[in-house]
Amino acid sequence: MRAQEQVFLGIDAGTQSLKLLAYDAGLKKILHVSAAPLELISRDDGSREQLAEWWLAALRQCMSELPDDIKRRVRGIGVSGQQHGFVPLNKNGEVIAPVKLWCDTSTIAECAEITERFGGVERCIDAVGNPILPGYTISKILWLKKNNPQAYGELAHILLPHDYLNFHLTGKIFTEYGDASGTSYLNILRREYDRDMLQALDPERDLLPMLPPLLEANATVPLGETARAEFGLPTGVKVSTGGGDNMMAAFGTGSVTPGVLTLSLGTSGTLFAHSDAPAIDPGSELAAFCSSSGGWLPLLCTMNCTVATERTRKALGKSIEECEALLAASTPGAGGIQSLPFYNGERIPNLPHARASLHGLNDSNMTPANLYRAAMEGATFTLRRGLDAFARAGQTFTAIRLTGGGAKSPHWRQMIADVFNLPVEVPAQQEGAAFGAAMQALWACSENADLAALTEEHLAVDTSLGCAPDAESSAAYQTHYQSFLELLSQQYPSVQPVE
Known part of the structure; x- marks a missing residue:
């Protein structure tokens, strides 16, 4: 990559705020950080929800604060999102219901229902690697079917929060194995969607065509022209697959x-x-x-x-x-x-x-x-x-x-x-998932780069803060x-x- 094109953006959509970070890989320096707060809808039944449009508004605010001289040097973008959320889209790509989040505990009955239909907790662990717990994506889909049948009838795409931000950036629907493994319908052993689990979720409807294609961790997708123009970014910018906030924090901490x-x-x-x-x-x-x-x-x-x-x-x-x-x-x-x-x-x-x-x-x-x-x-x-x-x-x-x-x-x-x-x-860089998302983008845009060596080069530990x-x-x-x-x-x- 050219020396002037070594800036990588990390976007982290968390529960409380959306953060944007710009990292210069040549200087090994964070150039800019901005954040926008996010509201949370809470109800006594354990519901914890947000509107997807809030994330886009927060992203626009953060991008507007990114200096133009940094924007001109952007090479890649990585997106981190809170895990387990359910973003339901219709066939036109429009969000059709509030997004139930990772901290939502209103789907306990749906967890039990799917687990029973699948054959019990042990079979869940044996088949897909994890039990079905409140907060995981799968129970939220059944909750939508039972509580908002009109939206469920319009359902055409099942996305996670970071998938939705990638969709806005690229115009393409895709996901990757890390964030998808927090859904309970990805078999983490075979690294593919589990048809039997999807049938236990809804025996009457084939949900597999609604799930996003799975891309490898180091894949990239071109930034869409609409988002490029909206944010004032240069041509040729690539978007990495991104991942859940914990997966991106793993990049940021080594x-x-x-x-x-x-x-x-x-x-x-x-x-x-x-x-x-x-x-x-x-x-x-x-x-x-x-x-x-x-x-x-x-x-x-x-x-x-x-x-x-x-x-x-x-x-x-x-x-x-x-x-x-x-x-x-x-x-x-x-x-x-x-x-x-x-x-x-x-x-x-x-x-x-x-x-x-x-x-x-x-x-x-x-x-x-x-x-x-x-x-x-x-x-x-x-x-x-x-x-x-x-x-x-x-x-x-x-x-x-x-x-x-x-x-x-x-x-x-x-x-x-x-x-x-x-x-x-x-770690010396304490921006967590946002820094990790930028690191993943750097890795994905660096062809055939060794991840361990790249991490060693860019990640430092603050020895003054350590303790035994x-x-x-x-x-x-x-x-x-x-x-x-x-x-x-x-x-x-x-x-x-x-x-």
């Missing part, structure tokens, strides 16, 4: 080769790692997803991470800086207070109806410092269960690569190191973690330790 465990501390908490072969958890808590880099990305997602700390912080009326001081004034175990931080129900463990609760309060330990630490410990212990799931799937690690908003907290970084008993590393486990705290946390597991099983007997 989890594109085995041995690197990424932990994202965001609204949700996510653990994922690259694998050269499918990694199946006998306990069915680890999602056996494909990656967006040509392999697999075993992953575990909890729905309550910074949700727990932020709700507690606001209830205490404290600033982030004041809460950091509270952590410094408290010790592991939070004075005996334990938190089950299930403010939004929970995905792993599968407790969609769960509610948050505090345990062990007395007249001496109920201090702001202990309450805030308990919230952080509860979120961290829930994620620590994920390390057990990775171990059941045969995965081991030598370090944790930390990202997300929570990674900015020095005390949380140290807590992760102590609870997981692993060194913590922090403290032996005394780590030993204490092993005891506190076991107490957390015991409390969890007492409160929710369905959640039992899996060997």
Whole structure:
């Protein structure tokens, strides 16, 4: 590529905002970042929805803020989108219903119905690699059929959020294996859509023709003329296949080769790692997803991470800086207070109806410092269960690569190191999925490039933010973690330790 054409755009459509990042591969420098907030439709039945037009409006706003001198040098674009969403289109390519999101828990009955028709949880895992959980795309399609039959009758294309943004950019409908593996109707073992699962979803209608073609991870599609003119971009720009936000974050943190465990501390908490072969958890808590880099990305997602700390912080009326001081004034175990931080129900463990609760309060330990630490410990212990799931799937690690908003907290970084008993590393580029999307575009536009070498060249670790486990705290946390597991099983007997 010519020296002046080395800018790659990363677009990340998340739950709370859409972000646009411009990365200069020649200078190895992020040139620009802009973001636009997104609304969220919430209902008491667990519905969590957005309108697809909001994403396009946010994208237009961010593109309008991108300086013209950067636009002229754009070579490629990568798109990251929140996983599991369902974007229904009619034959004219128009969105015909609100988009149900990953955090939507209103489809519990549909999950059970499809699972029963398919032959049970074990057959789901054996056949497609994953159970059908609330939040996955498949149950949202059945929900539309039952609750909006008119829209279902018009349904012609079934897209994921990042697919829809790619459609807007290119005028073409396509997807890739990583994001598609979060639907429950992609067989992650054979890397193809599962006809039997689609029939269990709707025995009366063939949905296969409505699913987007699957492209390889390093494929590109030309930017459409309509989008090129709309955004003022040069000719010849290519759009990579993109992927789900976690798949793109894997590019941004280096989890594109085995041995690197990424932990994202965001609204949700996510653990994922690259694998050269499918990694199946006998306990069915680890999602056996494909990656967006040509392999697999075993992953575990909890729905309550910074949700727990932020709700507690606001209830205490404290600033982030004041809460950091509270952590410094408290010790592991939070004075005996334990938190089950299930403010939004929970995905792993599968407790969609769960509610948050505090345990062990007395007249001496109920201090702001202990309450805030308990919230952080509860979120961290829930994620620590994920390390057990990775171990059941045969995965081991030598370090944790930390990202997300929570990674900015020095005390949380140290807590992760102590609870997981692993060194913590922090990438220098903390733009997560948006940076990863730009990296995937760079890889896809660099013919025959070795991904591991490309990652080594462009991804740096900020050594000043890393930390190692403290032996005394780590030993204490092993005891506190076991107490957390015991409390969890007492409160929710369905959640039992899996060997």
